[in-house]
Amino acid sequence: ARPHPTMSSIGTGYDLDVSEYSPEGKLFQVEYAHKAVESSGTAVGICCRDGVVLAVENIVTSKLYETNCNRRVFHIDRHIGMAASGLLPDARAVARHAREEAADYRQSHGEPMPLSELASRVSNLMHAYTMYSAVRPFGCGVLLAAFENGRPQLYGVEPSGVYYSYHGYAIGKAKQNARTEIEKLKLAELSAANGVKEAAKIIYSCHDEVKDKYFELDLSLTSAETAGRHVIVTGEQWTEASNYAKAALEEHDSDDDV
């Protein structure tokens, strides 16, 4: 392994292939893939009493873009939603695989794919790309959500392929702040309709006004009210959530003024 002149010294010499361990037993390419997620807009998933909410701080780099042209929340079949943080094209590739898996399962088993099964497949996929020098790991983390048999479910899969089931989770640049905010919520009592507003509020409060001026709020909901269908929140419900978040932000800001 050749020393890389311009890279910082963190992984020097052991970071050219994902198939190469460092002497400390790290896979630096996977760690760098995590960095791609950490430098991207925050994605948040919250299991509420009767549904699951996904929200993404979709940072938009130019005002020239049409709104909502590059959403970061995807449908995977009718009943599963996916939010992504990290490289968007990688997220789209993961979504494409997930959709194929879900469609195949539905075709063979005659019923919608359980989320636990899909999460396992997505994890296997992402992990497979961490084992060969010919490919690079996916530079994205994904949150998968569904409301199955009356139970809200949320899974998070990271670039290494590791995945867990969560009550609430956040990935991306402000993940620490967002996770702290999620922990403050009383999830067992929170309705999905209110969860949408709370998720919006968390995104707005974690958004860094200075570094990333302009962002779009991508919101989605899978709940008893949507009959288990994954629905992208738009129109009135989106405006209500967005206004609630902005108002909370102003209140917070005005609290700062002594």
Next chain:
Amino acid sequence: MSASFYTKPANNGNAGVAMETSWDSNPGRQRTLQPITTGASVLAIKYNAGVIMVADTLGSYGSLAKFRSIPRVLRVNDATVAAASGDLADMQFLNTVVENHAIDEEIHEHGIAYSPASLHSWLTRVMYNRRSRINPLWNTYIVAGTEAGQPFLGYVNMLGVAFKEDCLATGFGSHLCLGLLREALDAAGGYAGLTEETATSALEACLRVLYYRDCRAYNQYQLANVPVAKPAQVSGPHFLQSDWSVAKLVKHYTE
């Protein structure tokens, strides 16, 4: 994907309708010779604000009325419904493929969904393709819905023959009932003069005629209504009232 670093657990895959091994490389594979479990007539008529379609819920096993609760009407999306007569295994297979396509379109959210005309066109290509390989899907489909703000009604059979009309029927329905439906349309001066109630009662009357005269018909049916301005609705099972008291006039008939 070129190399497979990751292989999906073995599944059937989204079996394309045209996917089949060639006769030469797989001589054990046979072609469709006859339909086995069959559905009888499908009837449909346009009215002033949409289109209505009916199909009974019987799956016949030859002359045995074997499965009495088989849904033959498929709701594809808010603007499109389809129903089939003929071999019910082929119908269920095709309906699964259509439904998978419909889900694909829903999740891509680009606002484009199967319109009845596009489904009719796709079905025609599939049916004709299979017919051309002498391995047909033994069905006659009727596609109904709203196309560009207007009621749509299309027919496709196992030969790939396709056409659009203001009233349609398959199987025995085309012999016994098409005349009745056309009379209803003529009396109203075209479908624009036909109300929903008149259309529904005309179809019901036709179903009754079929139940009396077609040995493979049944008195339980589904009804699909696709109004131009509203989402499609499939209702059922409805039950047909019929009067068999004339049976007493049949010589040697005993109660």
